[in-house]
Amino acid sequence: MPAVIEVRNLHKRYADKVAVEDVSLTVQEGEIFGILGPNGAGKTTSVECIAGLRTPDRGEIKVCGLNPLRDRAELTRRLGVQLQAGQLPDRLQVAEALELYASFYPEPADWRALMHGLGLADKARTAYAKLSGGQKQRLSIALALVGNPKVAILDELTTGLDPQARRETWELIENVRAGGVTIVLVTHFMEEAERLCDRLALIDGGRVVAVDTPAGLTERARIEQRIQFRPSRPLADHLLTGLPEVSGLTRRGELVIVSGNDNALNAVTAVLARNRIVAERLRVEQASLEEAFVQLTGGRLDSR
Amino acid sequence: MSVLNTAAPAAAPAASGSATWRLIKAESRLSIRDKVGPLWGVGCPLIVLIILGVVPALREPVEAAGGLTYFDLYVPVLILFNLAILAMTALPTTLAGYRENGVLRRMQTTPIGPARVLSAQLAANFAIALVATVLFLAVAGLGFGVDLPRHPVGFILSWLLASAALLAVGLLITALSPGRGAATAIGTVLFFPMMFFAGLWVPVAQMPEMLQTISHYTPLGAGMQAFQEAYLGHFPSAAPLLTLAAYAAGCTIIAIRWFRWE
Ligand SMILES: Nc1ncnc2c1ncn2[C@@H]1O[C@H](COP(=O)(O)OP(=O)(O)O)[C@@H](O)[C@H]1O
Ligand SMILES: [Mg+2]
Numbered sequence: 001m002p003a004v005i006e007v008r009n010l011h012k013r014y015a016d017k018v019a020v021e022d023v024s025l026t027v028q029e030g031e032i033f034g035i036l037g038p039n040g041a042g043k044t045t046s047v048e049c050i051a052g053l054r055t056p057d058r059g060e061i062k063v064c065g066l067n068p069l070r071d072r073a074e075l076t077r078r079l080g081v082q083l084q085a086g087q088l089p090d091r092l093q094v095a096e097a098l099e100l101y102a103s104f105y106p107e108p109a110d111w112r113a114l115m116h117g118l119g120l121a122d123k124a125r126t127a128y129a130k131l132s133g134g135q136k137q138r139l140s141i142a143l144a145l146v147g148n149p150k151v152a153i154l155d156e157l158t159t160g161l162d163p164q165a166r167r168e169t170w171e172l173i174e175n176v177r178a179g180g181v182t183i184v185l186v187t188h189f190m191e192e193a194e195r196l197c198d199r200l201a202l203i204d205g206g207r208v209v210a211v212d213t214p215a216g217l218t219e220r221a222r223i224e225q226r227i228q229f230r231p232s233r234p235l236a237d238h239l240l241t242g243l244p245e246v247s248g249l250t251r252r253g254e255l256v257i258v259s260g261n262d263n264a265l266n267a268v269t270a271v272l273a274r275n276r277i278v279a280e281r282l283r284v285e286q287a288s289l290e291e292a293f294v295q296l297t298g299g300r301l302d303s304r
Numbered sequence: 305m306s307v308l309n310t311a312a313p314a315a316a317p318a319a320s321g322s323a324t325w326r327l328i329k330a331e332s333r334l335s336i337r338d339k340v341g342p343l344w345g346v347g348c349p350l351i352v353l354i355i356l357g358v359v360p361a362l363r364e365p366v367e368a369a370g371g372l373t374y375f376d377l378y379v380p381v382l383i384l385f386n387l388a389i390l391a392m393t394a395l396p397t398t399l400a401g402y403r404e405n406g407v408l409r410r411m412q413t414t415p416i417g418p419a420r421v422l423s424a425q426l427a428a429n430f431a432i433a434l435v436a437t438v439l440f441l442a443v444a445g446l447g448f449g450v451d452l453p454r455h456p457v458g459f460i461l462s463w464l465l466a467s468a469a470l471l472a473v474g475l476l477i478t479a480l481s482p483g484r485g486a487a488t489a490i491g492t493v494l495f496f497p498m499m500f501f502a503g504l505w506v507p508v509a510q511m512p513e514m515l516q517t518i519s520h521y522t523p524l525g526a527g528m529q530a531f532q533e534a535y536l537g538h539f540p541s542a543a544p545l546l547t548l549a550a551y552a553a554g555c556t557i558i559a560i561r562w563f564r565w566e
Binding site: 105 | 322323326327333334338402405407409410413415417
């Protein structure tokens with residue numbers, strides 16, 4: 001599949017602070033590509049550079065083969081952007097905004113259908129300032145899509161939406177992708193990334209920590225498997241810590257917690273069987289994407 | 305949901321000309337909804353015009369004004385009042401607000417770009433001012449028997465230059481003010497001294513020599529001078545027209561040079 005977005009060694013600093021240290025990534029046609037990372041990681045700055053809204057200090061960016069700064073006219077026709085900070089005039093009504101923005105593009109989508117699809121039809125005559133946060137967000141998504149873009153960048157798409165609205169928005173995004181639009185989704189919600197994204201770039205401190213599928217990222221983090229059980233008979237630590245597959249052992253009350261690599265579970269159960277110990281309440285912890293993130297970045301995603 | 309199977313519109317592709325036109329219409333509608341322009345820029349001077357029109361004392365000729373009465377002079381003063389409110393208060397407040405709230409930034413992601421929003425706002429205020437001026441002239445003429453400027457071409461040229469100068473000042477205020485609040489404050493603070501030099505409180509002809517000279521170098525004072533000459537039937541002299549043109553060009557150049565989009 002051809003690459004729709006190519007970013008090489010992007011670097012961007014603001015007056016007093018480096019926002020993006022070194023970001024490289026490639027987005028393939030038709031995929032939902034997630035950019036995941038904690039607040040302040042440099043996600044917004046990166047996508048604003050991709051959209052040509054900021055001038056990078058270093059690095060190369062191509063979107064549909066275009067230079068985002070030089071080929072603005074062509075790029076803006078192919079790229080829909082939903083900005084984290086971008087509003088409309090207070091007194092502009094929903095339908096007016098959609099109709100106006102549709103007129104900016106050579107081959108716009110049907111704005112009325114978009115308005116219905118995003119559940120904004122009954123707000124058609126409502127002024128922007130009177131919309132709820134979720135409604136503003138949905139209008140913002142609609143405006144990003146009204147030009148029938150080939151690529152859509154959505155920054156913090158569902159921040160501020162309630163869970164119901166969030167699920168509906170996810171469905172919408174899946175439909176958008178089914179229509180052939182490549183999507184770059186900036187998020188700090190794990191669940192969102194796991195549900196929607198084909199591939200993910202983990203960004204932390206202005207750097208790409210890892211790029212993989214959600215499952216692949218979890219896989220990487222599962223190097224450190226955790227096995228927890230209560231031995232039916234007293235168990236000497238050295239029986240397990242001596243195993244090459246095991247990297248650590250801790251006890252919590254009657255529970256033994258063993259950490260180790262992928263094969264640790266086989267090795268541990270074999271030792272227990274040989275010693276006629278039954279592992280009661282056995283639990284093997286499945287690394288989640290969240291844990292993968294913590295593992296890979298050494299940090300934590302703060303959910304707002 | 306079948307949101308995205310909505311491509312392929314029936315309508316022909318929108319030409320960018322139509323986008324510009326829609327934008328101007330939208331900005332005009334927003335300006336009217338915003339009420340600052342209509343209320344302070346049109347309603348207020350219109351009411352003042354009507355009130356002053358019924359005061360008999362104002363029908364006395366003003367000394368050194370070539371036979372024009374106080375009321376005659378108030379018609380161009382109120383036309384300038386309208387221009388000043390629209391260009392120096394309504395325009396900068398709206399545009400600085402757009403910048404502050406990311407409206408311009410969002411426009412930057414579309415093929416139209418933010419500069420077109422600026423132009424649309426300028427066009428919208430220009431259109432409102434044009435309608436207001438025609439309205440004032442009609443009310444003063446039909447309601448109170450004030451003659452139209454005796455040199456119409458000179459008047460129209462002066463009016464165009466005055467609106468260009470004031471809109472440029474408004475653009476400069478927008479460019480230099482950090483936020484919406486500051487833009488409103490600067491516009492309002494400048495408004496009163498500038499209106500003074502247009503003769504809102506004292507006719508320019510009755511000001512001390514020094515103030516008259518200063519007046520002629522302010523945009524509203526120069527506008528008033530040109531209007532007055534057109535009213536008396538002359539083509540306005542070069543000095544006020546050049547002063548207005550200089551403000552228009554100078555402020556526009558500085559505004560473009562220093563404009564911050566975010
Ligand atoms: N306009 C700006 N001026 C100065 N610093 C900024 C600006 N925008 C963002 N930053 C800083 O750059 C860093 C990255 O910000 P951002 O790209 O918004 O991160 P994210 O979207 O991942 O939360 C943050 O530390 C932020 O404070
Ligand atoms: Mg962000």
